[in-house]
Amino acid sequence: MPKPPDNRKPKRNSTEEKLRATPFAGVDALDSEEKAIRHSVWRRFTESKVAEELLTKPEFAHVVDELKAGLSCSMNGGTKDAIYKISSEGRGMKLEVNKKFADSLGEHQVRFFQGVVQAGIEGYGSLYMQVKGLLARPSVDPKEFEAATGAIKRKR
Secondary structure (H helix, E strand, C coil), X not given: CCCCCCCCCCCCCHHHHHHHCCCXXXXXXXXXXXXXXXXXXXXXXXXXXXXXXHCCCHXXXXXXXXXXXXXXXXXXXXXXXXXXXXXXXXXXXXXXXXXXXXXXXXXXXXXXXXXHHHHHHHHHHHHHHHHCCCCCCCCCCHHHHHHHHCCCCCCC
């Protein structure tokens, strides 16, 4: 007697389904890429740990001093009339805004002030994260440097 036809949907392979949503041809390629990414993240986190350790050493006090001094913005160049200051005293960043100045702004000036503060936060924040080793520094092609300065002296 012939076997009745199986009208159920065929079972799907969950691994194959997951792979369809990726650019990888197989599990080995996917595993290899994940391993490379883990290694990259591990390297960045380890660099950050080493940077944190080195910032406690006296010979790198100048870097800590720069982070503490931070970035300040003022109208007349004085610290007493600073509009805002962004700094770090170890962990995290601190933003101090001159409340008197902020309250004195007209409605049309607020967006400009927000932009100035935002630019300061992004700039100082990027520098801070680079120093801490959590954000890669932009790489510079030596050829671009040569074009800007003329020539680079090379060790032989």
